[in-house]
Amino acid sequence: xxxxxxxxxSFLDTNSFAIYGLGITGSSVLKFFKKKRVKNFTAWDDNxxxxxxxxxxxxxxxxxxxxxLDKADYIILSPxxxxxxxxxxxxxxxxxxxxxxxxxxxxxxxxxxxxxxxTGSNGKSxxxxxxxxxxKNTNYDVNLVGNIGKPILNIKIKKNSLVVIEASSFQxxxxxxIKPNYAIILNITKNHLDRHITxxxxxxxxxxxxxxxxxxxxxxxxxxxxxxxxxxxxxxxxLKNVSIKKYELIKxxxxxxx
Numbered sequence: 001x002x003x004x005x006x007x008x009x010s011f012l013d014t015n016s017f018a019i020y021g022l023g024i025t026g027s028s029v030l031k032f033f034k035k036k037r038v039k040n041f042t043a044w045d046d047n048x049x050x051x052x053x054x055x056x057x058x059x060x061x062x063x064x065x066x067x068x069l070d071k072a073d074y075i076i077l078s079p080x081x082x083x084x085x086x087x088x089x090x091x092x093x094x095x096x097x098x099x100x101x102x103x104x105x106x107x108x109x110x111x112x113x114x115x116x117x118x119t120g121s122n123g124k125s126x127x128x129x130x131x132x133x134x135x136k137n138t139n140y141d142v143n144l145v146g147n148i149g150k151p152i153l154n155i156k157i158k159k160n161s162l163v164v165i166e167a168s169s170f171q172x173x174x175x176x177x178i179k180p181n182y183a184i185i186l187n188i189t190k191n192h193l194d195r196h197i198t199x200x201x202x203x204x205x206x207x208x209x210x211x212x213x214x215x216x217x218x219x220x221x222x223x224x225x226x227x228x229x230x231x232x233x234x235x236x237x238x239l240k241n242v243s244i245k246k247y248e249l250i251k252x253x254x255x256x257x258x
Contacts, residue, residue, distance in 0.1 A: 016040035020067050021078025022050050028151035029102050030219045038198040075099045079170035104177040106152045115163040120186030128166045134199050173205035179212040213237035
């Protein structure tokens with residue numbers, strides 16, 4: 001799903017938001033909204049101490065937030081929240097089409113910013129650090145964000161900034177508007193099935209990295225199995241091969257620098 005430029009310009013002013021989960025990611029969204037003076041939003045965390053830490057209005061109750069989930073245009077869900085185990089499971093499932101993430105907000109508001117997104121069951125962090133190292137050494141203004149530790153809404157974007165994003169399946173599963181110029185799936189092995197339940201669901205979450213790409217965008221895959229799956233789903237990005245042997249060689253050399 002891709003927003004028009006006109007809609008993206010007024011996104012924060014013309015919509016209402018419910019932020020659910022105030023861990024590192026959710027707190028960064030809350031801070032970003034306050035900085036941008038967003039008027040129509042509310043926030044909730046199931047932990048009363050976290051609510052107190054984030055200085056939420058004490059008058060807002062769980063029941064109030066439950067009602068607001070129906071009223072809000074978008075529900076911003078923290079990647080740490082499992083819908084299946086949530087207090088608001090029924091209401092979240094009823095409003096599933098409204099659920100987005102901090103990554104979505106970034107892409108909606110920064111549609112002209114170039115980005116590289118990396119996901120996979122193993123090797124995401126190392127790969128992101130390699131990419132960051134190479135780009136910085138060629139004088140790019142690089143921001144490394146996402147699952148690697150720094151929330152994407154915490155960064156300051158310059159005109160020629162390039163963003164490298166480590167994305168987990170939890171983030172991707174809830175995202176709708178992500179559109180990386182360069183999208184990479186390193187591998188997919190059995191992981192997080194306590195959350196995704198089946199490998200089919202897990203793979204579907206990972207492949208959301210390609211959903212909004214256009215023909216000028218690039219998709220990188222190494223596994224023949226994953227490349228076949230990509231082709232069967234008719235994604236629009238240009239598929240590029242990745243040599244795992246070359247990657248392992250680069251990774252060994254890179255360890256000298258970290």
